Amino acid sequence: MNDTPVVVLTALNLEYEAVREKLTSPEPYLHPRGTLFEVGTLPGGRGRVALALTGKGNQSSAVLTERAIQEFSPAALFFVGVAGALWDTPLGDVVVATHVYAYHGGTSEDDGLKARPRAWESPHGISQTAQHLARLGTWCRHAPAQQDRPHVHFGPIAAGEVVQNSRVSHEAAWIRQTYNDALAVEMEGAGIAQAGHLSGTPVAVVRGISDRADGEKATEADRAWQPVAAANAADFALELAGELVGTEEPSSMREKKDPRDTGNVTNTSNGTVGVQAGHVSGGTFHVSLPASGAAPDVVAELDSLREGLAQERSAGRIDEETYEAASEELDTASKGIEEGTPEGKKSSILALKRLWGLLGDLASLGARIAPLISAVKGTS
Known part of the structure; x- marks a missing residue:
């Protein structure tokens, strides 16, 4: 359920x-x-x-x-x-x-x-x-x-x-x-x-x-x-x-994995292979590779989103009231992430949803918020 x-x-x-x-x-x-x-x-x-x-x-x-x-x-x-x-x-x-x-x-x-x-x-x-x-x-x-x-x-x-x-x-x-x-x-x-x-x-x-x-x-x-x-x-x-x-997240929100990333590493030259994590069985290394669409660094993405917001205001594509409201939501989202608690996570998700409502009409910013919400949901 x-x-x-x-x-x-x-x-x-x-x-x-x-x-x-x-x-x-x-x-x-x-x-x-x-x-x-x-x-x-x-x-x-x-x-x-x-x-x-x-x-x-x-x-x-x-x-x-x-x-x-x-x-x-x-x-x-x-x-x-x-x-x-x-x-x-x-x-x-x-x-x-x-x-x-x-x-x-x-x-x-x-x-x-x-x-x-x-x-x-x-x-x-x-x-x-x-x-x-x-x-x-x-x-x-x-x-x-x-x-x-x-x-x-x-x-x-x-x-x-x-x-x-x-x-x-x-x-x-x-x-x-x-x-x-x-x-x-x-x-x-x-x-x-x-x-x-x-x-x-x-x-x-x-x-x-x-x-x-x-x-x-x-x-x-x-x-x-x-x-x-x-x-x-x-x-x-x-x-x-x-x-x-009961519906799965749409494909644009799912992690995507390169089909070539099978998770197996084969040493064909009898040399030394270094691995940071995994386990070794015989001559085969089994490792877990991150999917190519792994969650972005949430803090860095929030900072980048803030820069993009300032650029949109400078270009005159959003008014001052929207800019101030969006900035407040970004501050709330950042604070929630810094707290690292379930309550902070919930606060961040709500702030990002409100931000989506404010900036959804701006393709340059709106398209970045949905993956960010998904990334925050995936944080522990």
Whole structure:
């Protein structure tokens, strides 16, 4: 079982229960600041899940997302729950966000409201794995036989600050005009996505459709569909989590070895062969050769990354605020390595993930951070 957990957050107790009932042996885990998590095992024992309730809204969700990331250094973070359909997505179906729109950003001018959109894309790896699971269709094996088999849809989700329960309101018209490709609407995804972006943690937003955002919230139909939609979202999210924690690191992160490096040394000239380590049996020397892609010197690489950061600032490719924030994360990572403790290692990994979020758009620096995170994880 993979020791790195996945964090699952929900806004409502109904959503929380839909996830919790699928976990094995959930145990309370109290954060020093009072947030109560429950840590359990995924179905099939494929990994651990830390589950918590955020309450409604993007702000509280963002704060508790950051808290969960700091505490658990998760392999991924999921926000799971119900949402309203913006178009004709069937009730009970699941929507996995390809983008999250923060749709309330704008500027009010004399001739009307102008959009200032913000959007966050789903990480490529999560999106690819989710698409694969949707094609297989095995994730919904627990759906009641009398119900139609739920489907998974991929598309943008709009996240705002109000409960959207009308198709003729000003807000509904605003979404249709400005975010007309969004499949669902909710109130937490933007906060989750921003916190994940800043920390470098992969984030997935998985929603079950419980209503059509058309004035029917809090009706008998809505109360009937909410638990169904929440259960379907939980089923898909936990199946996806199991796939992610059970997947090997991509080949670019693995050590690569020259096939010619067989580890055998043959003395063909009857001369003297010196070895620094290994054991000798008869006339054959058996040695272990390091792979050509062995982990770099972490301290030296951090220093080199710091130099590259200064060069990017001098060239005007990053602003002063980003430079200062990135420098602080490098300082934190260096300090953690110097401490040489498990806590220091964890602190370094988190700092590098946040650094990745800050510098991921700069190819010259972003490409160097992922191998560095892997190298720190491999330190003892």
